[in-house]
Amino acid sequence: MNETIRDFLTTKRLASMQAFFDAGIKRFSKITLEELRRAMAIVEKENTQYVEDEFSFDDRRILVWTKDKSKIEQECILHFHSGGYVTGDELTGAQFCQALYNESGRTILCPDYPLCPEVTIPEIVDWSLKLLLDLKKRGVKRFILTGTSAGANLVTLCALENAKRSDQLDIKEIHLITGHYQSDFDSDSAHRFESGEESGLSKSMLLKLLDYAISDRDIHLQDPDIFPLYSDDLSLLPRTNIYVAKYDVLYDDSIMFYEKLMREGVQVSFKEFSSGFHAWTNYVLECDELLNYAKNNIFNEILKDNK
Template sequence: MPLNAEARTLLDLLEQLGAPPFETLDPVEARAARADMAPPILDSCFETLDLNAGGVPARLYRPEPSDEIPGLLVYFHGGGWVIGDLQSHDNVCHALCVGSGHAVLSVDYRLAPEAPFPAGLDDCIEATTWAHAHAQELRIDPDRIAVGGDSAGANLAAALCHGAPVPIRFQLLVYPVTDAHTDSASYEENREGYFLTKAAMEWFIDHYLAGNHASRDDPRVSPLLASDEAFAACPPALVITAGFDPLRDEGIAYAERLAAAGVTTSHVHFPGEIHGFFSLPHMLGEARSAHALAARALADALAPAS
């Protein structure tokens, strides 16, 4: 399938703007460049609250009040473990809260290389554990918690689910990083020209592992390499992938491993899309479709037991 026309227009615009590749910047410059690209909010939830989730900065998104206590999606933003923050994915969290009718807790985990692996993963585990323990304060059901994220955030969600610190009902994985070896066919097919490049991913991974606390073979870094037993213990999942994405093949492989382990898994592929499309509903119609799909899956997964 050819590249989506809207995605082509977006890539042409980025080329005209002459934005420097992330791998040519230092992390501070890259974060500033990403901050300048923060998308607008299309769907505003009922209420947001910035809070401290066990020592980890976070933002809570509340749905419209109702007689039913909502579930909670704990969301980990993308950005290669190096860039991104609460603001960069504010639009995504608003949309998922509004669309699903459940609360969302966005986690501002520590970033590499200043805080390399496992700092970000530790923060995600801490915030999820805190949310479960403080469910009454958050006004959510502790038995209906999901985790999710996009790209590096989906990597963190997947890794968390292999040793979940609290019961997790569902995982939402949007073009996840699942194998840090960067040697799949999709890395070669999409190594440059489609927003996320192979060179950028090498830059991100090198920064994430800068502390030398793990290798690319560690399942906490490359969740695709986890044991069959770890996969079998995972919660149901929705995995979203994009055709013109270096991460395409590892996302597909991850969905296949979940399903082979007996985990209820939905895999939805957007063959004409690029990495990052999920964050751009103001520019890409398929992003809006993906938001609706993810929100429906969350609504179903976090529905109270009948």
């Protein structure tokens, strides 16, 4: 791992969140969802400085970055935040959206989608597609969807569900960053990053998040409405771009998903960040090495047909 990035992960982030996560790793079976949400809210409050504008949909906040606040462009980028479906909000993805806007000047939205266990993952998918339909009524004709971790899972499920609907939206492409696609964490990367000290997410933390998000994980182990790796409809996906972090408990997830998309004939690309850790895009404005990688390997990919 790049030494600057390693220092960032193990020192600078310690000031705001690592102390909590260190305790969480040691006693995660005892930590409550309310404790987790409070801790993450404290961390993400720092990102209010990146809020440009906002509007409300279904009583939930949608952050907006745009040149012309009087209209939304015909093609719109939506970014879905990480958080294991049980924590995080629109501020979680604010640094990524601000950095992409700085690079592109494109219209970018980051929604505060509803969370589990208050709703189910299929209900979050339905809510997200309703948001896209509302944006279509506002004049958006094409969508580019991006997502990190659980957000990447959500983006994939949205694209699959959209492809089956009669009122199909034009989802041009999807961009999946350190994504979570399956439920079997007996992989090499899951064991390699069991502690989470280098990866930003441990196997024990991931499993606990899933227990909060899914009422009975054993029943839903291969549920395609939750884990897209098990879907029989992957050939319906639009152009898909997968970005994997080498230091990530979910590293093997991305490899398995990429290989299955290749077998299904999906137009798919794969990029590996050899110094990346889980959900690193949430911090791109705090570390120049992260920002430069995002510019050269993710932002360029999102914008290559749109400059």
